[in-house]
Amino acid sequence: MRRTTARRCTRCDWQAQRRTPEIAGAARRSTHRQAAAAVTRNRVMKSLLLALLMCLPLSAGAQDTTPEALRPSAHFSVYGHGAAATPPMGFNPWNAFRTEVDQARILAVAEFIEQHGLQQAGYRYINIDDGWWLKRGADGRIQIRTSMFPIATVDGGAASFRAWTDKLHAMGFKAGLYTDVGRNACSQAFDRHSPNLPIGTAAEREIGLQGFEAGDLRTMFQDWGFDYLKVDACGLADFGQGSEPVLQSGHQAVRPLIVRRDPVATDRTGVETQYARVGRLLAALNPDEDYVLAICPWGEAGVRDWGGRHGHLWRTSPDIEPTWDSMLVNLDSTVGRELYAGPGRWNDPDMLAVGLGEFDDRHLVNARSHFSLWAVLGAPLLMGFDLTQAPASLIELLSNPEVIAINQDPAGNQASVVVNQGDLQVLVKPLAASGERAVVLFNRGDTATSAQVTPAQLKLADGAPYQARDVWKHQALATQRGALQVRLAPHEAAMFKVAGAPVIGDAKLLTEMTGRIHVAVDGAPDEVSRQSTPGLVPRADLSPSGVPLRIAGQSIPYGLGALANSRFEVRLGKDFRQFSTRVGLQDGARRDAGVVFRVYGDGRLLQEVTAGAGDAQAVPVTVPVDGIDVLELVAIASPQAKAALPPAIVWGDAQLR
Ligand code: GLA
Numbered sequence: 001m002r003r004t005t006a007r008r009c010t011r012c013d014w015q016a017q018r019r020t021p022e023i024a025g026a027a028r029r030s031t032h033r034q035a036a037a038a039v040t041r042n043r044v045m046k047s048l049l050l051a052l053l054m055c056l057p058l059s060a061g062a063q064d065t066t067p068e069a070l071r072p073s074a075h076f077s078v079y080g081h082g083a084a085a086t087p088p089m090g091f092n093p094w095n096a097f098r099t100e101v102d103q104a105r106i107l108a109v110a111e112f113i114e115q116h117g118l119q120q121a122g123y124r125y126i127n128i129d130d131g132w133w134l135k136r137g138a139d140g141r142i143q144i145r146t147s148m149f150p151i152a153t154v155d156g157g158a159a160s161f162r163a164w165t166d167k168l169h170a171m172g173f174k175a176g177l178y179t180d181v182g183r184n185a186c187s188q189a190f191d192r193h194s195p196n197l198p199i200g201t202a203a204e205r206e207i208g209l210q211g212f213e214a215g216d217l218r219t220m221f222q223d224w225g226f227d228y229l230k231v232d233a234c235g236l237a238d239f240g241q242g243s244e245p246v247l248q249s250g251h252q253a254v255r256p257l258i259v260r261r262d263p264v265a266t267d268r269t270g271v272e273t274q275y276a277r278v279g280r281l282l283a284a285l286n287p288d289e290d291y292v293l294a295i296c297p298w299g300e301a302g303v304r305d306w307g308g309r310h311g312h313l314w315r316t317s318p319d320i321e322p323t324w325d326s327m328l329v330n331l332d333s334t335v336g337r338e339l340y341a342g343p344g345r346w347n348d349p350d351m352l353a354v355g356l357g358e359f360d361d362r363h364l365v366n367a368r369s370h371f372s373l374w375a376v377l378g379a380p381l382l383m384g385f386d387l388t389q390a391p392a393s394l395i396e397l398l399s400n401p402e403v404i405a406i407n408q409d410p411a412g413n414q415a416s417v418v419v420n421q422g423d424l425q426v427l428v429k430p431l432a433a434s435g436e437r438a439v440v441l442f443n444r445g446d447t448a449t450s451a452q453v454t455p456a457q458l459k460l461a462d463g464a465p466y467q468a469r470d471v472w473k474h475q476a477l478a479t480q481r482g483a484l485q486v487r488l489a490p491h492e493a494a495m496f497k498v499a500g501a502p503v504i505g506d507a508k509l510l511t512e513m514t515g516r517i518h519v520a521v522d523g524a525p526d527e528v529s530r531q532s533t534p535g536l537v538p539r540a541d542l543s544p545s546g547v548p549l550r551i552a553g554q555s556i557p558y559g560l561g562a563l564a565n566s567r568f569e570v571r572l573g574k575d576f577r578q579f580s581t582r583v584g585l586q587d588g589a590r591r592d593a594g595v596v597f598r599v600y601g602d603g604r605l606l607q608e609v610t611a612g613a614g615d616a617q618a619v620p621v622t623v624p625v626d627g628i629d630v631l632e633l634v635a636i637a638s639p640q641a642k643a644a645l646p647p648a649i650v651w652g653d654a655q656l657r
Pocket of ligand 1: 298
């Protein structure tokens with residue numbers, strides 16, 4: 001069975017050595033005797049300790065060596081614009097029609113969606129994918145292939161999609177379009193024999209955004225009225241010197257910024273910079289915020305780390321194929337990335353393959369599992385087959401209101417994996433209502449098996465009764481106590497919504513609200529070390545290597561596991577009074593030097609403790625957070641630490657009340 005390995009990528013800027021406001025303040029005070037006298041004993045002790053840990057000379061001119069990236073931002077630094085508060089739902093024609101993407105076919109599907117209850121179930125975006133272009137005109141404007149979209153013909157003027165988007169809007173839909181962040185599109189590399197590729201000279205066939213970003217985006221959003229844009233990346237990857245499209249189709253050669261499956265050769269920053277520009281332009285062009293940006297570099301260039309800073313969804317994997325193995329590969333590219341998703345930013349393991357190949361109506365168990373998994377992960381739900389041919393069984397499956405409600409839950413928490421044993425996986429998604437969770441118990445393999453999930457894994461009080469409802473059978477089970485047990489057929493996923501007493505009565509665990517967390521800095525070192533050290537992703541309730549959290553021999557059931565030299569931003573939105581946690585080094589981490597843990601509220605240092613070397617116990621931290629919008633959790637390894645990799649740390653029992 002194929003499984004992908006998570007690749008890590010955020011780069012810490014260890015060169016930057018600017019002072020934090022509080023350190024700069026301390027230095028200023030120490031140059032003035034009178035002011036220094038006013039510094040409290042606590043403050044002096046804290047400065048001494050900090051200086052010791054950061055190996056600073058205790059002089060007026062002491063420099064804080066905290067890297068810039070680990071200083072508080074006082075912001076929730078995600079994209080924060082647009083209309084993807086919940087995962088986008090709709091239809092994308094690529095896997096159904098590829099470049100034969102004509103107006104009549106898409107419209108027939110849209111009408112079907114409207115007439116068969118799917119629009120009402122939540123499917124709103126009707127997208128056009130690759131294949132709609134004719135060419136780029138001499139005036140630099142992009143032209144539409146009107147033979148496929150006659151609706152775009154304008155008597156005596158340039159073709160326009162305005163009538164198309166008007167039509168979809170009148171039907172109650174939103175309209176989506178496709179482009180590429182480079183100069184050329186994927187079809188020009190991989191569908192080179194299609195009759196519907198752009199025509200003309202090499203320059204006229206450069207229909208991608210690069211060099212034309214502002215004009216193209218204005219045309220698409222202001223003139224044509226689109227609401228959603230998928231921005232692919234083949235133009236940055238597949239048109240290098242000596243490539244087939246260059247040699248055989250005469251495209252201009254460009255140095256690839258993306259070298260597929262080679263993060264070292266890939267220019268991650270170059271790719272991110274281009275998408276960031278698109279994100280900024282779209283925000284400026286859409287003051288009503290009614291738009292969605294789908295970033296599509298197929299998990300390359302570290303997009304899984306930065307996608308949420310520039311857009312609403314980002315592909316975590318290669319294109320889905322309608323096979324069980326392909327679905328699992330794409331699933332694995334998103335599982336474990338629960339700290340990266342939340343309202344307005346979604347991991348995208350690609351479109352639904354339901355209705356195709358091994359997920360068609362003869363494979364309903366597979367199709368239900370695929371749909372359950374995408375739903376619980378908070379993945380976008382984009383149908384991708386010719387729905388006009390859809391049997392009732394698939395329409396019913398895709399419009400299951402209970403499953404869709406779990407996907408669209410407003411808290412936007414992505415399920416995290418609580419059991420990962422061979423072919424068995426259990427995924428739990430905390431829902432917005434207190435004590436409510438969705439759980440999927442999933443058999444990846446070809447033999448039947450038994451599965452269970454405990455109240456502790458559901459973050460419910462042990463021994464207390466809880467309710468469970470089978471959202472596929474639409475049936476409530478008898479009141480449960482103890483583990484919820486099921487028997488799973490090959491490839492089967494059982495899916496339940498459960499409701500009970502939360503494990504900590506009066507507080508909410510941070511890992512019950514991962515949708516409020518942004519991994520600002522993940523602590524992983526540069527690209528080269530990431531290669532040889534898989535599994536560095538910060539996790540909910542697990543260490544970055546995927547083992548349970550433990551400090552000084554004591555198991556810590558809940559908390560954030562990360563590498564030191566990391567910074568989390570948590571969007572409190574002034575909803576809480578107090579934050580508490582107990583911090584320490586994960587058992588097994590190298591303990592040759594201490595780690596400083598800092599908690600900030602809206603950029604102000606609230607508390608700082610150190611978890612020392614040796615067998616130090618967990619250190620408790622409790623701070624008031626009344627009126628605080630953004631909490632930041634920073635862990636900083638001593639520069640004396642000898643290992644190449646920062647030690648694994650734990651924000652144990654992190655909770656808000
Ligand atoms: C890439 C994308 C697909 C689709 C095609 C179109 O492969 O990942 O989703 O858009 O391009 O050519």
